[in-house]
Amino acid sequence: MQIKLKTDTENFLHTNPALYLAFYRDPNLCTAHFIHALLAEYKAGKKVLDIGSGLGREVAYLNSMGYEATGLDNSQEMLSWAKEHYPASPFVYGDQADFSLNQQFDALFCVGSTFLYNFSNEAVLSSLQCFRKHLHNGGLLYLDMRNAAFFLTKEGQRWLTEDLAEQTIFEDTVVTLKTRFSIDLANQILQRDYSWTVTGWPPIIEHLRHRLFFPQELTNYLSSCSFRLLQIFDNPTPHAGKYDRQSPFVFSNEMLGTRMQVIAQAV
Numbered sequence: 084m085q086i087k088l089k090t091d092t093e094n095f096l097h098t099n100p101a102l103y104l105a106f107y108r109d110p111n112l113c114t115a116h117f118i119h120a121l122l123a124e125y126k127a128g129k130k131v132l133d134i135g136s137g138l139g140r141e142v143a144y145l146n147s148m149g150y151e152a153t154g155l156d157n158s159q160e161m162l163s164w165a166k167e168h169y170p171a172s173p174f175v176y177g178d179q180a181d182f183s184l185n186q187q188f189d190a191l192f193c194v195g196s197t198f199l200y201n202f203s204n205e206a207v208l209s210s211l212q213c214f215r216k217h218l219h220n221g222g223l224l225y226l227d228m229r230n231a232a233f234f235l236t237k238e239g240q241r242w243l244t245e246d247l248a249e250q251t252i253f254e255d256t257v258v259t260l261k262t263r264f265s266i267d268l269a270n271q272i273l274q275r276d277y278s279w280t281v282t283g284w285p286p287i288i289e290h291l292r293h294r295l296f297f298p299q300e301l302t303n304y305l306s307s308c309s310f311r312l313l314q315i316f317d318n319p320t321p322h323a324g325k326y327d328r329q330s331p332f333v334f335s336n337e338m339l340g341t342r343m344q345v346i347a348q349a350v
């Protein structure tokens with residue numbers, strides 16, 4: 084029997100939550116634990132918003148820990164998945180650059196490179212202004228995204244010159260994803276050419292993009308939108324499963340790693 088997938092889409096993973104789960108299992112809820120620890124460390128309040136909430140795991144975990152967490156996403160498929168799996172948590176439709184929930188939060192977080200779907204400078208500013216508008220004075224912002232500076236390292240250069248292959252089992256079928264990265268330098272866009280092989284399906288080819296940000300650039304955007312930078316770091320890396328929740332926070336800001344993360348305060 085052929086497995087169920089939606090292929091007429093602009094983003095195969097964002098339209099197929101079960102497949103997203105198969106590729107990003109996070110069995111120990113590393114990202115959720117990290118966010119929880121971060122919010123506690125910075126004494127943020129309990130009313131929080133997850134932008135690009137995807138499967139809803141982080142929102143559901145935080146609510147189980149006594150938070151008042153809401154998820155926002157622009158994929159109807161992701162929202163339906165999250166609502167079905169976590170009916171006690173609220174999930175709303177919205178675009179990060181243009182949403183209005185008519186309320187303010189103690190903290191906002193946007194993890195898993197959602198912020199990199201702001202391709203233009205205008206979209207970056209709109210998103211940060213929108214985030215600021217939804218935060219109380221003193222509120223906390225945590226962003227997690229791919230690190231542009233990584234592509235200047237030897238390992239990053241390898242990522243640009245070789246096909247990268249990943250495989251997972253999805254509903255008893257082996258799904259293979261081959262990725263080829265290249266950079267549109269003038270526009271600071273990482274071009275991601277994806278080739279999916281799923282038994283019973285013709286090959287699925289996608290061309291996706293991520294805006295690339297360097298640390299100083301992002302810092303400048305944040306300050307121009309009334310945020311004060313508290314931390315910019317590449318490690319720990321919860322989104323890549325690298326976070327030991329027993330250890331106290333030690334941030335590395337060498338920016339050699341694959342992720343760039345910032346913690347900022349609304350001022």
Ligand SMILES: C[S@@+](CC[C@H](N)C(=O)[O-])C[C@H]1O[C@@H](n2cnc3c(N)ncnc32)[C@H](O)[C@@H]1O
Nearest residue numbers: 097135137156157158161178179194195197200
């Ligand atoms: C890579 S997933 C990350 C999901 C989740 N935060 C995680 O870390 O597992 C990116 C999510 O952002 C959503 N997204 C992409 N562009 C968006 C936008 N402009 N506004 C709101 N959500 C967006 C996608 O639908 C998807 O659920």
